[in-house]
Amino acid sequence: LQRLFCFCPADLVGDDAAVLSVPPTRSLVITTDVLVDGVHFSDRTTAPADAGWRAAAANLSDLAAMGAMPLGITVGLGVPGDVTVAWIEQLYQGLTACLQTYDTSIVGGDVCRSPVITVSITAFGAVEPTRIIRRAAARSGDAIVVTGKHGAARAGLELLLHPATGEGLSSTDRASLIQAHQRPKPRLDVLPLLWKTLETQEFRVAGMDSSDGLADAILQICRASGVGARVDRSRIPMPSGLQQWVQTEQALEWALYGGEDFELVLCLPPALAESLVQSLVQNLGTGAAIVGTLTPTPEVWLVDALGNAPPVALDLAKGFQHFGA
């Protein structure tokens, strides 16, 4: 435990609890995740530093999805007796590497014996109460914005599981897909541009992150808001190289259902959505795009503006059957 203290700011440890100040006008946003070895990560595809990075990124992404900037995280770690200190240190290095990128840190924690490696993270952030992003705030007619490309994390996992595949990929594309899986980036950088886009407007954005897949995010927002959607398959941004490597339907499956891309899916009026996408592309160079429109009836359709495929109802239960390779 003493050795891990070096990963915490010095003034925050040594008492029964950590003390942080929350800016006076902000609300506190809290999210928590439990990751278990063999269930959420495995040594086969994930070095401990990458497991740490991804765990931190997933929690920061949940904060971003609420419109909140991070204040810190706590880490509860359960480790079997045969795990080396080096393994644990690498996990914490991955955690702190991700946190430092977003100017935040580990503010507390607990380490104990456990038969299985378990990493429990709770992240806290602060948000102006008027700028909270909720799933239930979408309205029919809103455009659906994605802040970046989808399918990269799932494609990267495929390359790690089956290194012999993806022969046709350039080495840059290959590295970038693997990076998308190992070191995903929570989209906290989107928030200031979102605030700027909406600064003269009433702030109304519905949204969540696409950690469980783009299809899941759209369906959850629609369900929470009592609307439906038409999503144009040709407008879903996908990573470079993916469509040369795998068939279109496979690429689309990864983009819609692969998960762990940690982009934001935001619903707002079309004119504002256009401004936001323009701002994101100009300032961050991402693959941000409008991928569809919300409709009054509750169905969520995947349509093809180019006319090459019939409309398909998106459904989480059926998702994989529709797009199975």
Place this chain on the structure above:
Amino acid sequence: LQRLFCFCPADLVGDDAAVLSVPPTRSLVITTDVLVDGVHFSDRTTAPADAGWRAAAANLSDLAAMGAMPLGITVGLGVPGDVTVAWIEQLYQGLTACLQTYDTSIVGGDVCRSPVITVSITAFGAVEPTRIIRRAAARSGDAIVVTGKHGAARAGLELLLHPATGEGLSSTDRASLIQAHQRPKPRLDVLPLLWKTLETQEFRVAGMDSSDGLADAILQICRASGVGARVDRSRIPMPSGLQQWVQTEQALEWALYGGEDFELVLCLPPALAESLVQSLVQNLGTGAAIVGTLTPTPEVWLVDALGNAPPVALDLAKGFQHFGA
């Protein structure tokens, strides 16, 4: 997961994270604990509802030890496939029963598969920045106040492990010792009385909780504050019945090293310490007492004002040998 939502306030679930407001002038206090089946609790001595209560109590006690009142907790749960929904519901019932006693609640969580039951709790509280209780704030000359009796939780565990022991105990004493183990009470009730005692003074109190034992708490405060202590063995308050049941040295070992009593150990100037103890006894009827004094040299001595035993240096590493039965 849906079934567990009924344990959370309705307005706090359904998004990627929970939103709470922190009173504007307060600091945020955060503490986290990981509990693992077989390590921190076991079905042999602990029903799931009791495991839940104790987990919540331990975290609320950490908040009390910092001087903070609770805002809420998050619960991350890892469960094997063979754990019943009834078991999980009972765990949450125990958690919420404890939280409700202190006007707080579960504000978020995560449930996942794990080979071993793991309960990760992060608790949040709020404190006026001038009223934070820290370990390092003690000064030589301060009196050491304990807010209640020690040894009860360890004695209760003994009764659960060896039901045939403790024949001489009255049924009331027996039930009360078992209760102390199964349903310990975090001492959040002490805080308003502490604030009142110090309201005309500069607020300076050092302290922590006695979750790892009274000896540990005194040693930690002394180490953090660069002082020593003389603790009078005859003044350590112990539960009714304990000294009739076991020998004095055994009772003292449980009081000093048993742990999980979740009382507060507070160091403050003698006159204020006297007022605080009086206020606690009058208002809460606890076994609060002054058990010793802080000294300029770093040693922590257990002394015997009655002259029946020689002074012993308290030492966590040696503790159990000194007092072994």
